[in-house]
Amino acid sequence: MASPPFPRLKLTAPLSSFPSIGPRRQARLERRGLSTVLDLLYCFPYRYEDRRIRLVVSELTEGAEQGFVATVRSIRKKIVPKIKAPIIEATVYDRSGEIPVVWFGQEYLLKHLPEGSQAFFFGKVEYSSYSRGLVLRSPVVEPIDPEQGLRRSYHIGRIVPVYREEAGLSTGVFRRIVGDVLRALWGEAFDPLPESVCREAHLMGWFPAIVEMHFPRETERPMEELLLPGYPPRDRIVFEEFFLLEYLMMLRRQGVHHSGRMWVPAEEGHDPVAAFERQAPFPLTGAQQRACREIARDFAQPHPMNRFLLGDVGSGKTLVAAFAMLQALRAGCQTAFLAPTEILAQQHCRTLAALLKEEPPVLLSQSVKGLDRRRLLSGIAEGRHRVIVGTHAIIEEGVVFEKLGLVVIDEQHKFGVAQRKALWSKGPNPDILVMTATPIPRSLALSYYGDLEISLLDELPPGRQPVETRIVPKADESFWKKKVAPVLARSEQVFVVLPLVEESEKVDAKNAQDVHGYLSSIFPHVRVGLLTGRMAGEEKESVMEAFRTGEISILVATTVIEVGVDIPRASVMVVENAERFGLAQLHQLRGRIGRGGLPGTFYLVPGEGMGDDGRRRLRILEEYSDGFHVAEEDLRMRGPGEFMGVRQSGLPMFVVADLVRDAEVLFRARQLAASYVEGAAGRMEAAWEQSGLEEFLRLRYREVDVWLSIR
Numbered sequence: 001m002a003s004p005p006f007p008r009l010k011l012t013a014p015l016s017s018f019p020s021i022g023p024r025r026q027a028r029l030e031r032r033g034l035s036t037v038l039d040l041l042y043c044f045p046y047r048y049e050d051r052r053i054r055l056v057v058s059e060l061t062e063g064a065e066q067g068f069v070a071t072v073r074s075i076r077k078k079i080v081p082k083i084k085a086p087i088i089e090a091t092v093y094d095r096s097g098e099i100p101v102v103w104f105g106q107e108y109l110l111k112h113l114p115e116g117s118q119a120f121f122f123g124k125v126e127y128s129s130y131s132r133g134l135v136l137r138s139p140v141v142e143p144i145d146p147e148q149g150l151r152r153s154y155h156i157g158r159i160v161p162v163y164r165e166e167a168g169l170s171t172g173v174f175r176r177i178v179g180d181v182l183r184a185l186w187g188e189a190f191d192p193l194p195e196s197v198c199r200e201a202h203l204m205g206w207f208p209a210i211v212e213m214h215f216p217r218e219t220e221r222p223m224e225e226l227l228l229p230g231y232p233p234r235d236r237i238v239f240e241e242f243f244l245l246e247y248l249m250m251l252r253r254q255g256v257h258h259s260g261r262m263w264v265p266a267e268e269g270h271d272p273v274a275a276f277e278r279q280a281p282f283p284l285t286g287a288q289q290r291a292c293r294e295i296a297r298d299f300a301q302p303h304p305m306n307r308f309l310l311g312d313v314g315s316g317k318t319l320v321a322a323f324a325m326l327q328a329l330r331a332g333c334q335t336a337f338l339a340p341t342e343i344l345a346q347q348h349c350r351t352l353a354a355l356l357k358e359e360p361p362v363l364l365s366q367s368v369k370g371l372d373r374r375r376l377l378s379g380i381a382e383g384r385h386r387v388i389v390g391t392h393a394i395i396e397e398g399v400v401f402e403k404l405g406l407v408v409i410d411e412q413h414k415f416g417v418a419q420r421k422a423l424w425s426k427g428p429n430p431d432i433l434v435m436t437a438t439p440i441p442r443s444l445a446l447s448y449y450g451d452l453e454i455s456l457l458d459e460l461p462p463g464r465q466p467v468e469t470r471i472v473p474k475a476d477e478s479f480w481k482k483k484v485a486p487v488l489a490r491s492e493q494v495f496v497v498l499p500l501v502e503e504s505e506k507v508d509a510k511n512a513q514d515v516h517g518y519l520s521s522i523f524p525h526v527r528v529g530l531l532t533g534r535m536a537g538e539e540k541e542s543v544m545e546a547f548r549t550g551e552i553s554i555l556v557a558t559t560v561i562e563v564g565v566d567i568p569r570a571s572v573m574v575v576e577n578a579e580r581f582g583l584a585q586l587h588q589l590r591g592r593i594g595r596g597g598l599p600g601t602f603y604l605v606p607g608e609g610m611g612d613d614g615r616r617r618l619r620i621l622e623e624y625s626d627g628f629h630v631a632e633e634d635l636r637m638r639g640p641g642e643f644m645g646v647r648q649s650g651l652p653m654f655v656v657a658d659l660v661r662d663a664e665v666l667f668r669a670r671q672l673a674a675s676y677v678e679g680a681a682g683r684m685e686a687a688w689e690q691s692g693l694e695e696f697l698r699l700r701y702r703e704v705d706v707w708l709s710i711r
């Protein structure tokens with residue numbers, strides 16, 4: 001059976017083509033980012049009101065929101081001396097009884113609701129000790145046109161949607177617009193999801209689901225449940241959102257699979273992992289071996305690698321990256337290693353220099369300037385430099401490679417789409433190894449990196465010492481003397497971390513200086529260092545160097561040290577205003593200590609006025625040392641946007657789907673998307689045209705093209 005045709009024209013119709021939408025409303029809708037029918041359909045209500053008429057006046061009870069139809073017996077304006085706005089008082093009745101109604105300041109009602117007129121009232125009934133009886137306060141009123149009688153309108157006699165009031169569009173106006181648009185599409189049989197998928201996932205049809213998301217049918221469910229898993233229209237839309245994203249991931253993956261690789265591994269037939277291990281400074285962990293094998297297998301494929309290395313802080317991702325780089329180097333390619341900050345780039349450069357002895361890495365960052373820079377760039381272009389470690393500077397236009405075979409991206413989430421695209425276009429189809437700094441929950445990994453193969457580093461190298469986490473009420477003098485002084489006496493080192501408040505770098509710097517001064521006075525016999533984001537590259541580097549060599553004992557820093565820095569003798573970290581950090585970020589920080597065989601302590605000092613939420617979040621760190629668990633909790637509490645800057649990743653955001661609540665649905669949608677794409681292999685294009693899936697994707701997510709074009 002042929003699927004219903006794709007109703008392109010109807011879905012892309014501008015909202016201004018509806019009679020109820022004049023230029024003013026159109027402009028307001030535009031301001032909310034809504035210009036086509038499809039945009040509007042996916043702008044769902046955030047709650048519902050049960051405005052079905054089920055009661056007569058005598059049945060009204062205190063407390064709940066209730067709706068009924070009644071006639072106005074009397075209505076008048078009352079001026080109360082101390083209250084500025086006039087009070088509108090009315091009495092309304094039906095056959096069963098009457099009830100007083102009160103509004104504040106809505107004078108237009110005198111005209112709107114003349115005595116003898118009939119209207120629908122919806123609101124909360126309260127007990128008034130003043131009149132000693134029930135009273136309806138500030139209800140919503142919908143007058144009933146005497147000529148038309150009580151007709152089912154958009155606003156009365158049904159469960160009605162309540163929309164966010166933005167850009168000067170009231171929920172009533174918005175409701176009416178949505179109602180009109182739905183009416184124009186009435187009976188639409190199109191479904192963006194393939195029929196087989198709908199059947200297998202037991203989904204309700206597209207249009208009925210959209211309609212019922214806006215105007216739910218009769219149901220005995222409490223209104224709140226219409227927003228939760230288990231309400232079929234919602235489940236359908238959630239599945240659809242996940243399916244579309246996963247389908248997109250599959251397409252990207254296919255795109256990668258269709259491009260040829262640029263290089264083949266040298267020394268075929270050898271076991272490259274074993275060879276690497278022989279020259280590595282320590283035996284690989286089981287997880288590192290597994291990841292390296294997976295990478296070696298990728299290199300033997302006809303298409304480029306696209307792999308995501310997911311591991312907890314300190315799980316040894318750098319070593320795995322070095323393995324991958326070595327393979328590319330031996331095959332005669334250049335490799336680039338992209339780090340999010342200059343300090344990290346410097347550190348990686350040193351680490352890689354030790355691991356890749358045959359090819360000394362060069363550092364390309366903003367701080368390399370003038371002649372040095374020109375020399376470096378020509379060395380890269382001519383292929384004299386083969387390992388390039390750097391920051392964003394690598395992405396810049398003037399940087400040309402001779403033969404870029406592999407790109408390693410550390411801290412993937414710090415880089416936006418445009419930057420990734422720029423980097424990837426620097427070599428024809430380079431292999432890509434993406435690494436995260438912190439573990440991310442599986443649901444997020446699958447949704448936002450679903451096009452990548454995933455290697456999991458779920459094992460820490462031996463010799464890591466446990467780090468204890470403690471929340472301390474405040475970091476006063478006795479804290480420093482009791483907890484920190486003994487640590488310094490053992491010539492161990494201490495990090496003191498302050499949060500960055502982006503709006504005000506000056507305040508941050510001042511704050512950091514104050515703390516620095518304070519600690520210098522408490523500990524006059526050791527050197528206290530200061531590291532802030534405002535300092536120049538060289539200055540930062542020399543402070544870091546002094547801390548690394550142990551010259552500095554206490555380092556006061558804003559979060560520039562957040563990621564990756566390796567200081568073996570640092571055993572204590574004190575984080576001030578800890579609640580300002582994300583949990584994942586704190587976990588990251590915690591990973592900076594306990595690295596050199598010394599057990600560590602991680603002190604969290606809450607800022608003044610931290611609420612219960614903040615405390616609950618910090619407790620999670622006290623309780624769990626496993627990064628994946630911390631990440632799950634962080635996602636649960638903050639949502640994906642905050643969690644890892646997904647917004648800047650340029651990926652479509654979900655309107656209804658919730659990565660935590662609906663994680664199971666995501667896994668299912670992913671499975672079905674994979675088997676659909678497999679099943680359609682070879683017939684892919686025909687399948688698209690038929691189902692309208694691809695076209696729908698493009699209409700729904702305008703970024704899709706950009707997104708499909710990058711790997």
Ligand code: ADP
Nearest residue numbers: 282283284285313314315316317318319461462
């Ligand atoms: P991350 O995954 O956080 O980037 P790193 O790659 O920085 O972790 O490694 C953390 C520390 O563990 C480094 O000091 C590194 O030298 C060490 N390390 C890595 N792999 C091993 C191993 N197999 N055995 C012992 N130490 C290791």
Ligand code: MG
Nearest residue numbers: 317318437564
């Ligand atoms: Mg790292």
